[in-house]
Amino acid sequence: MKSAVTTVVSAADAAGRFPSMSDFESVKGSFDRAKARLEAAEKLASCLDKFTNLAVDAVYQNGSYEQANKDKCVRDIHHYLRLINYCLVTGGTGPLDEWGISGMREIIRIQLLPTTAYIEAFIFIRDEIKLNDVMSQQAETEFKGLLDYLINALA
Amino acid sequence: MLDAFSRKVVIADAKGSAIGSEDLADIRKYVADANKRIDATLAITQNVSCIASDAIAGMVCENTGLTQPGGHCYPTRRMAACLRDGEIILRYVSYALLAGDASVLEDRCLNGLKETYLALGVPTSNAIRAVEIMKVATVAIMTETNTGRKMFNGINSGSGAQCQDIAAEAASYFDLVIEALS
Numbered sequence: 001m002k003s004a005v006t007t008v009v010s011a012a013d014a015a016g017r018f019p020s021m022s023d024f025e026s027v028k029g030s031f032d033r034a035k036a037r038l039e040a041a042e043k044l045a046s047c048l049d050k051f052t053n054l055a056v057d058a059v060y061q062n063g064s065y066e067q068a069n070k071d072k073c074v075r076d077i078h079h080y081l082r083l084i085n086y087c088l089v090t091g092g093t094g095p096l097d098e099w100g101i102s103g104m105r106e107i108i109r110i111q112l113l114p115t116t117a118y119i120e121a122f123i124f125i126r127d128e129i130k131l132n133d134v135m136s137q138q139a140e141t142e143f144k145g146l147l148d149y150l151i152n153a154l155a
Numbered sequence: 156m157l158d159a160f161s162r163k164v165v166i167a168d169a170k171g172s173a174i175g176s177e178d179l180a181d182i183r184k185y186v187a188d189a190n191k192r193i194d195a196t197l198a199i200t201q202n203v204s205c206i207a208s209d210a211i212a213g214m215v216c217e218n219t220g221l222t223q224p225g226g227h228c229y230p231t232r233r234m235a236a237c238l239r240d241g242e243i244i245l246r247y248v249s250y251a252l253l254a255g256d257a258s259v260l261e262d263r264c265l266n267g268l269k270e271t272y273l274a275l276g277v278p279t280s281n282a283i284r285a286v287e288i289m290k291v292a293t294v295a296i297m298t299e300t301n302t303g304r305k306m307f308n309g310i311n312s313g314s315g316a317q318c319q320d321i322a323a324e325a326a327s328y329f330d331l332v333i334e335a336l337s
Binding site: 041042082 | 156157158159160161163164165167168171172173174175176179182183186189190193196197199200203246249250253254255259263
């Protein structure tokens with residue numbers, strides 16, 4: 001799975017060479033950001049259910065979507081946030097790409113679920129929930145970066 | 156291929172749960188020890204030819220028949236192949252050490268290695284001996300307990316004495332190689 005270290009090792013292996021100084025630099029660079037990432041992952045894991053319910057309630061409140069789909073939406077939002085938690089741990093978008101984005105839009109469509117509801121829910125988490133209360137500024141930046149990535153992929 | 160981070164992800168995904176505080180402790184340790192890990196990997200990459208050639212030479216010294224006509228390291232072409240393989244094994248150990256996970260070593264180096272050696276007529280007992288010497292040499296260099304010149308160049312963490320844990324981890328990767336060949 002793609003992460004900061006495996007990318008470097010794959011490239012070195014393809015060339016048949018030992019890890020070089022620039023490889024070490026790039027690995028170290030990713031570790032410098034790791035503290036904020038891991039904090040975001042930890043806080044997200046503890047607030048996963050809360051964020052999911054807040055977002056889905058807000059989206060389904062105004063009645064523009066069929067209430068029957070709400071449970072499925074909760075399930076999927078929960079799934080996506082879990083994948084974001086994984087991405088925060090690995091430091092790359094590998095888990096989202098491999099397990100969340102490829103083919104997922106088609107699956108949402110085939111179940112006749114509105115993708116816009118998902119997008120609205122993630123935008124709600126990004127903009128409306130006061131993330132500062134639970135995590136630091138840097139952790140929030142890392143989390144929001146991945147939310148943006150997912151929103152763009154679903155749009 | 157996995158690393159210390161993605162290993163956690165694969166385990167958590169199998170359970171369908173998010174990665175919480177408990178699971179993050181190991182990863183935090185990995186990040187905190189990153190400098191030592193890089194130094195330990197450097198201890199391998201800067202001394203590759205020394206570690207490999209010493210190990211092969213040691214193996215031959217213990218069994219001088221290898222370089223005699225009819226021996227497995229005769230003629231020099233086969234001796235050269237032996238040195239090359241020593242370096243390849245060290246390369247994959249250095250990848251595994253950097254990643255903090257053995258999957259790259261297992262998938263790309265050890266999988267089928269024994270079968271290949273059997274098919275080529277390489278005596279695995281001698282190969283194992285060479286890997287054992289490489290293990291001892293690598294650990295000695297990483298912990299700065301080798302005799303002779305200083306071979307550890309701690310650019311990040313300072314001293315080899317601090318690399319004990321990482322050296323033990325490196326030794327475990329060599330053990331995997333030995334296990335795969337046994």
